[in-house]
């Protein structure tokens with residue numbers, strides 16, 4: 001059974017300044033369930049950071065309700081809120097490490113002075129201060145977990161960006177949180193390092209059952225590890241769904257634009273328009289983009305178009321990626337046949353859950 005861990009209802013954040021006010025988050029509803037890796041994608045200024053900071057009340061909403069791990073966050077007193085925040089880890093774009101302390105000290109920092117429970121000989125549960133040896137053990141386990149066991153005595157500025165983020169992750173996990181909020185945690189990293197950090201987050205999600213909220217402006221990151229995604233624009237969530245739903249049937253133009261960044265479709269379209277097959281295109285032949293998620297593959301599709309509908313498909317570009325174990329295909333194809341055959345073929349494609357986008361042979365006169 002899905003268990004909601006984070007429930008935001010009608011969360012609104014307005015920043016009032018002297019001369020203007022900014023509506024950073026506009027009545028957002030959001031539910032994150034246990035085990036989710038929930039991506040929130042949007043351009044800079046969309047309100048992503050402000051939204052996720054309402055989860056641990058680093059940002060108090062102007063109105064709305066925030067329920068996290070069964071607690072109504074807005075009703076907690078300061079002590080309870082501090083306690084609750086320990087169950088919500090956070091990592092940041094710029095790592096926020098203390099440069100004058102070693103890696104081990106950075107990870108140990110949130111543990112200092114914390115209390116642990118112990119069962120006494122007569123069966124009583126008591127709280128006591130954590131021991132130095134327990135902190136050391138925990139730090140060493142965490143560094144092992146993030147792949148930095150051999151760098152405990154190094155200082156942050158001796159590490160690469162990716163390693164620094166691993167320290168950030170270890171530190172965020174020190175209080176055994178159930179939720180991890182990642183605020184553009186890979187935005188300062190190169191693509192290969194980004195990918196390895198995302199793999200680590202996916203591993204932690206599996207191994208520890210960690211629920212992750214990942215905010216990013218890169219759909220590529222969402223594609224790599226998220227099971228759900230929300231698209232944010234001007235303070236609002238304009239579209240949301242499972243990763244496959246969003247990739248299979250994006251409704252909003254912004255969502256489509258974000259998806260297209262993961263397949264570089266614009267440059268592929270520009271390239272195929274230069275090919276003779278497109279340059280010399282004669283009506284009713286057409287250049288189309290076919291998009292599908294699921295079992296369809298180009299082979300039966302192309303074979304069926306020809307065998308059943310007398311339509312030949314000349315594939316000029318193909319990109320098939322695997323999303324959560326499911327193929328996501330994008331093909332740029334010239335379809336040739338009589339107008340009647342093409343019309344029947346388009347009906348068939350629609351019935352097969354293949355999205356057809358008609359493209360003009362040149363840049364001008366793009367059709368929907």
Ligand SMILES: Nc1ncnc2c1ncn2[C@@H]1O[C@H](COP(=O)(O)OP(=O)(O)OP(=O)(O)O)[C@@H](O)[C@H]1O
Pocket residue numbers: 015022023024042043044045046047048049050051184
């Ligand atoms: N403390 C603040 N005071 C005033 N305005 C703010 C404050 N924090 C954020 N804003 C404004 O709220 C809007 C949303 O900002 P936010 O940082 O949440 O967006 P974002 O999608 O996370 O973008 P980025 O990735 O650039 O941080 C922006 O217009 C920003 O200028």
